Amino acid sequence: NAGVTQTPKFRVLKTGQSMTLLCAQDMNHEYMYWYRQDPGMGLRLIHYSVGEGTTAKGEVPDGYNVSRLKKQNFLLGLESAAPSQTSVYFCATAWGANEQYFGPGTRLTVT
Amino acid sequence: GENVEQHPSTLSVQEGDSAVIKCTYSDSASNYFPWYKQELGKRPQLIIDIRSNVGEKKDQRIAVTLNKTAKHFSLHITETQPEDSAVYFCAASWDTGKLIFGQGTTLQVKP
Numbered sequence: 680n681a682g683v684t685q686t687p688k689f690r691v692l693k694t695g696q697s698m699t700l701l702c703a704q705d706m707n708h709e710y711m712y713w714y715r716q717d718p719g720m721g722l723r724l725i726h727y728s729v730g731e732g733t734t735a736k737g738e739v740p741d742g743y744n745v746s747r748l749k750k751q752n753f754l755l756g757l758e759s760a761a762p763s764q765t766s767v768y769f770c771a772t773a774w775g776a777n778e779q780y781f782g783p784g785t786r787l788t789v790t
Numbered sequence: 791g792e793n794v795e796q797h798p799s800t801l802s803v804q805e806g807d808s809a810v811i812k813c814t815y816s817d818s819a820s821n822y823f824p825w826y827k828q829e830l831g832k833r834p835q836l837i838i839d840i841r842s843n844v845g846e847k848k849d850q851r852i853a854v855t856l857n858k859t860a861k862h863f864s865l866h867i868t869e870t871q872p873e874d875s876a877v878y879f880c881a882a883s884w885d886t887g888k889l890i891f892g893q894g895t896t897l898q899v900k901p
Binding site for chain 2: 712714720721727738773777781783
């Protein structure tokens with residue numbers, strides 16, 4: 680029972696490159712979320728999904744896209760990375776509007 | 791827009807003393823208020839939460855109080871221990887479980 684996992688753990692990108700972060704869960708949760716965490720800023724919601732095939736924008740969605748083709752996976756895409764997207768990215772899952780369980784995080788650096 | 795303010799940003803206490811962290815929220819429709827603890831390099835983990843139909847909740851040395859009229863809620867940690875040292879985040883949920891986080895409080899418990 681892995682819980683919530685994130686791939687990759689670390690990544691360095693050059694400005695303009697693209698990448699996809701994968702969040703996978705085996706908890707059968709309907710709701711999934713992507714956050715970014717920057718020093719002194721707390722966690723900010725990027726996008727979220729309340730079920731397979733659905734996605735919605737959070738507080739800071741610009742520059743990111745998401746997809747939820749399978750219930751257990753939530754993908755976060757950066758089409759053209761910018762230095763401002765250097766951050767730690769956390770995925771979280773929940774059964775409805777309740778406690779959210781966080782993944783271990785992905786540390787992304789854009790040079 | 792939706793906003794959560796958290797104070798103080800840093801808090802230093804002696805072991806055995808109490809610590810209090812306060813948060814205010816902007817939207818009176820919010821109905822779920824979790825508190826997360828994050829140790830250095832780790833994922834956030836829920837330590838306690840409260841819903842809008844409850845004024846206070848306790849779990850051993852940790853308690854949360856909610857004042858809906860004033861739109862603020864607080865975390866109380868009694869008999870602090872060095873292992874309580876971490877960053878604490880409050881959050882408020884509006885709909886679909888979207889969490890808006892406060893900026894975080896770094897708690898240092900000195901032995």
